Amino acid sequence: MKKRRVAVLSCPPEDAAADLRPIEGSGADDELAALCKAVGHPVRVQILRLLARKNACICGDIVDELPLAQSTVSQHLKVLKESGLVRGDVDGPRVCYCIEPRTLRRFKALVGGL
Amino acid sequence: MKKRRVAVLSCPPEDAAADLRPIEGSGADDELAALCKAVGHPVRVQILRLLARKNACICGDIVDELPLAQSTVSQHLKVLKESGLVRGDVDGPRVCYCIEPRTLRRFKALVGGL
DNA sequence: CTTCTTCATCGTTGTTTACCGATACGGTAC
């Protein structure tokens, strides 16, 4: 039983649009592979969907939604963060995660290019 | 120096169109994760691109294109085959690999749904 | 200050992956 403040934070409005990066040649293979690898785990897909649903971002409420230890969820979030698909903004003691639309768009473009 | 017959085989015309499978709910998470996992390796992305370029399918010419042992390439092909993204049709002594458009479409749809 | 909360990080364990060489298997050719 824990009372939990609802996270009302919205994500910073996104810095810029510019991301249609250089090519889609050889380096793009690695890029696509890395992104796919990050998404290549059911829990991480679930997290992404969670973050997308609450169009704003949530914090460790994610932990409550999943049947996993807090440390495990933290690890998955780290993977997603390192892939660039997710950003974590510190809000006092808690952290507000949200999807990084630029990277997600890039990901879709790369997959679409297959 | 090996003479290599060019593989002139084209892939069987695809059995049906019907694949817009049921939902995109919880089971879709696993499906997407599995597909991403299969694509989540640079070599496998490269293989997919190879198969896409030669719009028809090639055989173990793939091995020649990659700096990897034949057994390693075979493994990667197995992963892709098991994911459903690629099909391998036996042609006498050799095997003709090609992309399975249905699964690829499904993959794109799932990613697009993010 | 101390305490509590939220999250990240560390250390461990068991499982999976990626790669290789060697071997086995199924066809074709001889």
Added chain:
DNA sequence: GTACCGTATCGGTAAACAACGATGAAGAAG
């Protein structure tokens, strides 16, 4: 039949991954 070609599979090794509990660090609250 034997020999050869193209692939798949087996066995092994080293690295990466997924999960956990325990510990640690940064803020808020008392």
